[in-house]
Amino acid sequence: MVDGLQGNLIMSKSEYNITVNGETKSVVITEDKPLLYVIRDDFNLTGTKLGCGLEQCGSCAVLVDGNKVLSCNRPAVEFVDKEITTIEGIAKNDVLNEIQQSFKKFNAAQCGYCTSGIIVSLTDLFNKKKSPDRKEIIDNLSGQLCRCGSHASVLKAVNNLIEKRKMNG
Ligand code: FES
Numbered sequence: 001m002v003d004g005l006q007g008n009l010i011m012s013k014s015e016y017n018i019t020v021n022g023e024t025k026s027v028v029i030t031e032d033k034p035l036l037y038v039i040r041d042d043f044n045l046t047g048t049k050l051g052c053g054l055e056q057c058g059s060c061a062v063l064v065d066g067n068k069v070l071s072c073n074r075p076a077v078e079f080v081d082k083e084i085t086t087i088e089g090i091a092k093n094d095v096l097n098e099i100q101q102s103f104k105k106f107n108a109a110q111c112g113y114c115t116s117g118i119i120v121s122l123t124d125l126f127n128k129k130k131s132p133d134r135k136e137i138i139d140n141l142s143g144q145l146c147r148c149g150s151h152a153s154v155l156k157a158v159n160n161l162i163e164k165r166k167m168n169g
């Protein structure tokens, strides 16, 4: 009886192909292993952070096929055959993307724990909208918590980026 119960509790592992930042790896995982843990453990990419683990703080945000997804709770097996991009994959050829550059210019971080999630989230927005309005920016950032209170400098960086885009036509 006990053996049977234990047998049910131990999930077996299987092999899945997961693609992160253009690299496809065959990972051997249980079907409930969250995407965040696969990114950190199996791909050794630690820029994506575990905060709440409950899809409430935004620190684990990644892009999946170009759309923001919180990776802490959803199993990696949902993302087989999808293109996952983490903060490490957002800069191209060591050139920071325009959001990263603006964050750097305005020192838009304190401890930095939330920062990769915020940048990923804003990358989703700015990839889709050339000049998002205030409501769209606030909506985008509303799920991105920061215990250090960096949002004022984040908004400065965002406004700077919008101005820069306008100047560049
Ligand atoms: S760690 Fe995923 S939303 Fe907080």
Ligand code: FES
Binding pocket: 109, 110, 111, 112, 113, 114, 115, 145, 146, 147, 148, 149, 150
């Ligand atoms: S900069 Fe520290 S949590 Fe946001």
